[in-house]
Amino acid sequence: MAKVSMTVNGRAVSGDVEDRTLLVHFLREQLGLTGTHVGCDTSQCGACVVHVDGKAAKSCTILAAQAAGSTVVTIEGLANGAELHPVQAAFKEHHGLQCGFCTPGMIMASVDLINRVGPGKLDEKAVREGLDGNICRCTGYHNIVQAVLSASNAMAKGGKGKAKAKAA
Amino acid sequence: MLETTYARAGSVAEAVKLNKAGKGEGKYLAGGHTLIPAMKQRLASPSVLVDVARIGELKGVKVTGRKVTIGAATTHAEVAADEKLRAVCPALCHLAGHIGDQHVRHRGTIGGSIANNDPAADYPAALLALDATIVTDKREIAADKFFKGLFETSLKDGELIKAVTFTAPAKAGYAKFPNPASRYAMAGVFVAGQKDGPRVAVTGAGDDGVFRSKELEAALGKGLDASKIDGVKVPPKGLMSDIHATAEYRAALVKAMAKRAAAATAS
Structure with a gap:
């Protein structure tokens, strides 16, 4: 277990995760950001794409620990209140x-x-x-x-x- | 995925030390876009994952004259977009820009690709044709001696790739026929016009991983004339047969890709 901290959708967050925890599971299960989906789980379908430090990346193929210290944006972080991106x-x-x-x-x-x-x-x-x-x-x-x-x-x-x- | 321990290294020396703590079961992690899927399927279960992706001395492309050095942790997207590299070896930018998809290219690295030596990966063909040198924390290894077969290299346990260097040839070209689902090469051919003649390396097709094609090198000659490939017989012996293609089909693909790669050297 390790404590990871990162910025998600402009908010500083942290949580205790197993070293093998995938970023997508940290986002969905610990932060409740279920907009990011797990489709194939074999790094092919792209349903789990988020932005890590400004670049599109498959959150099912990145460990939460790898993303520690990064800035992450998910689908929930795009809209400006009620105004869609x-x-x-x-x-x-x-x-x-x-x-x-x-x-x-x-x-x-x-x-x-x-x-x-x-x-x-x-x-x-x-x-x-x-x-x-x-x-x-x-x-x-x-x-x-x-x-x-x-x-x-x-x-x-x-x-x-x-x-x-x-x-x- | 089985349990593992994650450790982030700040320097090459620290990475090597952290890996040693894994008692031979440690793995270096860069982009992780092969290793993590393999771990999910329990095909790999390293005791320690040493993250080398943020080590500054492993990152970036340097071009001095025609001498190119690419740090091991440089991503495919960074190689594809590097303007200095494009000026001396556009074929390598083209190759890097067609690995996997954009999300993969944002994470995957040249060092990770060659250390894994997937028989259908793109970079091994380029490095072999470019007569590149692989620089590790311990030594320098010629590409000819580095790639040893399926997923096998001459790297020793715990040895870390620091960079890849080569002298950009006057002309080079790469063409691949990607598997439509995985985008790995079913046949990929890199042609480089070296001073002493062409070097032609083939990925995706060989039963024993990346290899140089003597037939294609002999046919192309110094002019790298694509039309001279017409008369070449690429032998299916030693090529892969699987659910995607037979050895005979791959032999035909190798020839077709070699023609495209040679034609690309003219542009």
Whole structure:
């Protein structure tokens, strides 16, 4: 057992975990942040993607102890109160989900992609390639791609939530 | 996952010392994107995990003239995005940018990849073709002597990779046919135009891990002319047969990827 401390969604948190505890289990079971999902548990599906020190990462493949001292953002940390993050709003607007299980990871990966490439600088091919670490079994991806392109363009125009998105 | 003990090292010396406490059952942990999945499946159960990911002296890409040094804990994303490296060896940036997916590339490291020596990993082909040197806490090992077979290297217990160095060749190219699910190479070919002729290394296809193809090297010649590969017969003997592809199919893939890699050296 070890005490780990990190910043999650802007809040300093700490907890006692076994050395083998995965970050996703620390987030879900100790912090109650159940928005981050465990899909495949074999590092392939991307449902567990969160941001660790500003970079998209699979929280099922990182030990909580490895993330000690890091800054973590989960899907719960994106919205500004009742105001959705532009990527969340675009997924809603464009029906970028059906069952919703992959959606938290899909959105965290999309925010990372837009931040990395720059808002407004994505095309369809870049979105499809950029999201190839996230599997969706419902949508056929079409509406997800539309949502990410729409969000990217909205963020380039300085849509609400831009500053928040950059921080995430 | 079976129980383990996690320890974060601040320096190479501390990492080696912490690993020794594992009494031969310790493992170094960098990105952990092979080791942690293997631990979940109980294929690996190290007594001590020594986290080397934050050791400053293991991080970063240095380019002096055409001499390249990549710290062992440098992530695939960092290698892919390094502009100094792209200027002298764009093929390696291309390779790093196509390992796994973006989330994997944010965590996985070059040192971890080569220490694991997965027979379908990308970096072993590059290092073998680039005639690279693997620098550890104890010695320097030529890539030719480093990769020993499936998941096997010449690293001794507790030996830690510090960096990879090579002299960027005038021309290089890499092409792979990824498995659509895992994105590991079903055949990946790295072509490097060295002074004394081409070095062509193949990953994903060999029964005994990464290897150099004498047939392809002889055919390509110094000009690295992709069209000269047309007449080459890549023998299926010694290639892997599994649920994804037969040895004969992999032989055809090796040839096709070699043509693409050679063509890429011209760009």
